[in-house]
Amino acid sequence: MGRTGDSRERIVRASARLLLSRSYGSVSVDDVCAAADVRKGSFYHFFPSKADLAKAVVDLHTDALLDRLAAAAGTSAAARLHGVADAVGAIQTRFESRFGRVVGCPFGNLAAELSTVDDTLRDHVASAFARWEREFAVICHRAHQDGALRDGVDPDRLAHSLLAHTQGRILLAKVGGHSAADVATGLHELIDVHLREGAV
Amino acid sequence: MGRTGDSRERIVRASARLLLSRSYGSVSVDDVCAAADVRKGSFYHFFPSKADLAKAVVDLHTDALLDRLAAAAGTSAAARLHGVADAVGAIQTRFESRFGRVVGCPFGNLAAELSTVDDTLRDHVASAFARWEREFAVICHRAHQDGALRDGVDPDRLAHSLLAHTQGRILLAKVGGHSAADVATGLHELIDVHLREGAV
DNA sequence: TCATCCGTTGACCGACCGGTCAACTACCGC
DNA sequence: GCGGTAGTTGACCGGTCGGTCAACGGATGA
Incomplete structure (x- = not known):
């Protein structure tokens, strides 16, 4: 060696x-x-190729994200929901301070650039997203059981909505030069509008 | 010639x-x-360069989008709001049938790939997004004046939220291989949770 | 002691990249 | 008819791209 x-x-x-x-x-x-x-x-x-490196990078970020999401504490289900928004905000804030600007989501960036170009890579990123969404869904289901969700809000669909919102906010912050803090704020708002009135 | x-x-x-x-x-x-x-x-x-071509493509899509958004009819403000979701869905459905799959948003794709690489291009795409968001905002403000929005929902923030959601949904559909119809459905849901109960 | 093997090195490759240029052509105003 | 000009052509360029390869080295186990 x-x-x-x-x-x-x-x-x-x-x-x-x-x-x-x-x-x-x-x-x-x-x-x-x-x-x-x-x-x-x-x-x-x-x-074996540059694309395989990208997959390894996706795996690295996936592990880091899942750890962070698991560590996101919160007593009530509603607080837990806000906890994931904070976790996303914290990650983006860290990127922002490291690179001097919002640089996007590691998964989202690759998804946008390569989904139509390399199908195996697309699939790899899709799996990472699926795991992420599943984490969200667990928390959404818990909130649903606690009766914290507004009537008619489906927990699985909320999880997907939350993930989409996360990606969209980050993308707009990246292109618009906004701050990572704005991303988190937007996510909190989205969560609040899905919570029953009077929930924490 | x-x-x-x-x-x-x-x-x-x-x-x-x-x-x-x-x-x-x-x-x-x-x-x-x-x-x-x-x-x-x-x-x-x-x-003068490949990047300038990309800007011209952005302009092409901007014109097409703004036309389409302007044509989106709707009597009530709430219906108008759903009309923009339909417009986005129609565009994505057209892309889907042309390319055999969801291929992403022309602006979002470039934003994700090039925001950190070419600053003038980033700025160009950001302007396109800003015009798009302004169109959304006009409709959101109208809905606000009509009292169709839930208490505490700020029209400008809703417009931004709507745009972010659009981008996120399209991106997830692209990487996950979902259909364009799902994108529209998700947008309709997001609009509904922001509307006052009983609004059309 | 020696063979094995993982990791390392640096030279090398053909293809393709974005971009340039001088010469040519057809139209248009004069 | 004639000059200017917008548009067109195809050959050309240096650099960089992803990827290959034969040779080498040092730890490990027999």
Whole structure:
């Protein structure tokens, strides 16, 4: 082994950073190798193609997100719902301070750019979204059982709606140059309008 | 003039089609020229760069969208609100039948891929979104004046929320392989929860 | 001690990228 | 008829792209 054997991890982390600050198409394998201080041959030792690297990056973000969502506390179901909005806001705020601006959602960025280009990658991102939505759905169902949801609000559909809203808000903040805090505020509003009057 | 002098238009229309079916990064200037049956020199006679072509495509879609939104009829303000959801659904359904799948929003796709890469392009797309949101806002304000909106719902914030939701739903449909009809349904639901009970 | 194997290196490749250019052509106003 | 000009053509360019490969090195286990 050359140095410490953490080359693969350095590659994934470096490309996660580069993909957020730019885009899949504008980040070359050479860029990634330079940022990770790894030679190209090593890169292709770990990843059969650039697309596979992107999948690894998706997995990295998926693990991080699911951890964060699980850690999001909250006593009542309604508070838990607001907790996920806070979690999303916290992640975006962290990206914002790291890159100096809202740079989008790691999943959403790849989904928008590559869904129509690489079908296996599309499928991979879709799975990540599905897991994310399932986490939301669990919380929505709990809120439903607690009677915190407005009449006629279906928990599964609310979960999907929440995810869509998250993606849309982040995208608009990215293109419009808004702040990550606005994203969180918008999500809180969306949640409130779905909660029964008088719920926390 | 070589043929009929409609080269520029052919270029824009061909690249509008290619950008929707693929992505900015995966569509080359050569691809566009081939699809438009135009030689590369002609392309660069009309557009100083590939990015400028993308701006022209944005303008094309902006005009089409604003026309469509203006044509969306509706007697009551609430019906008008649902009318914009139908308009979005109709556009997406048309794309779906043209390309065999949901291919995303022309603005959203470019916003996600290029906001962090090309600042002038980002600004151009942001302007298009701003005009779109303003159209939504006009209708939301009308609904507000008519007392159709739930208490505490701010019309401007609702317009932004509606736009975000539109983008998010389209993105999720694109990556998840859902239908354009689902997008419209989701938008109708979002509108309904913001309307006062008993409003049409 | 030695073979094995994972990781590493750097040179290399053909294709394709966005973009340029000088020459040519057909129209239009004069 | 003639000059100017908008449009067109095809050859051309340097750079970069994703990806390949043979050779090498150092730890590990027998």
